[in-house]
Amino acid sequence: AQKITQTQPGMFVQEKEAVTLDCTYDTSDPSYGLFWYKQPSSGEMIFLIYQGSYDQQNATEGRYSLNFQKARKSANLVISASQLGDSAMYFCAMRGRNAGGTSYGKLTFGQGTILTVHP
Amino acid sequence: EPEVTQTPSHQVTQMGQEVILRCVPISNHLYFYWYRQILGQKVEFLVSFYNNEISEKSEIFDDQFSVERPDGSNFTLKIRSTKLEDSAMYFCASSVRDGSGNTIYFGEGSWLTVV
Numbered sequence: 666a667q668k669i670t671q672t673q674p675g676m677f678v679q680e681k682e683a684v685t686l687d688c689t690y691d692t693s694d695p696s697y698g699l700f701w702y703k704q705p706s707s708g709e710m711i712f713l714i715y716q717g718s719y720d721q722q723n724a725t726e727g728r729y730s731l732n733f734q735k736a737r738k739s740a741n742l743v744i745s746a747s748q749l750g751d752s753a754m755y756f757c758a759m760r761g762r763n764a765g766g767t768s769y770g771k772l773t774f775g776q777g778t779i780l781t782v783h784p
Numbered sequence: 785e786p787e788v789t790q791t792p793s794h795q796v797t798q799m800g801q802e803v804i805l806r807c808v809p810i811s812n813h814l815y816f817y818w819y820r821q822i823l824g825q826k827v828e829f830l831v832s833f834y835n836n837e838i839s840e841k842s843e844i845f846d847d848q849f850s851v852e853r854p855d856g857s858n859f860t861l862k863i864r865s866t867k868l869e870d871s872a873m874y875f876c877a878s879s880v881r882d883g884s885g886n887t888i889y890f891g892e893g894s895w896l897t898v899v
Contacts, residue, residue, distance in 0.1 A: 698884040708873055710827070710890035717885045756827060760884045770840045771817065771829040772888055
């Protein structure tokens with residue numbers, strides 16, 4: 666079973682500054698994937714970035730980067746140069762094996778962090 | 785860019801009525817999912833579907849729920865007799881493959897309100 670913990674219910678950042686959203690996870694699988702999704706107020710779920718458990722380098726995708734510390738089981742999202750449009754709910758999620766160990770099917774989500782960007 | 789599309793975007797239904805939520809996954813994807821998100825809460829897995837059968841389901845996905853791929857493009861979630869607590873955003877999602885590194889892409893969601 667997998668568990669994702671996001672301990673920051675809400676975060677505030679000034680426009681153009683960087684912000685880190687925390688995510689810790691728990692799993693016994695040797696192979697897993699970590700994902701971040703953005704959910705604006707309109708409700709859709711937008712994929713941002715992926716990190717594989719065996720990846721040697723931290724993932725980057727434009728202004729998004731993932732600070733992956735495997736030993737600490739953390740996968741924090743860093744957003745550089747925040748923009749007003751970054752204001753949204755952010756979810757950390759993990760894709761690992763199912764209970765029977767036969768597939769990687771589902772994503773397990775954290776509780777989410779609401780990010781507010783101030784002008 | 786290919787995307788998962790869902791209809792309706794919002795549906796209001798009376799308690800006890802049947803509801804069908806429709807989805808068109810990304811065309812070359814083989815794995816399909818339904819998730820739900822009760823207002824203000826985290827996203828919860830309901831069911832995964834591959835090769836015309838359910839591959840995994842959660843404890844939420846009881847006998848009131850069913851999924852179907854009636855043709856080569858649509859993927860539906862049916863709730864037989866809706867309850868007030870079924871009010872939520874329902875997300876359809878799909879991925880190319882089953883591996884841990886394959887991204888699951890979500891549709892824009894269907895808001896279901898049961899009154």
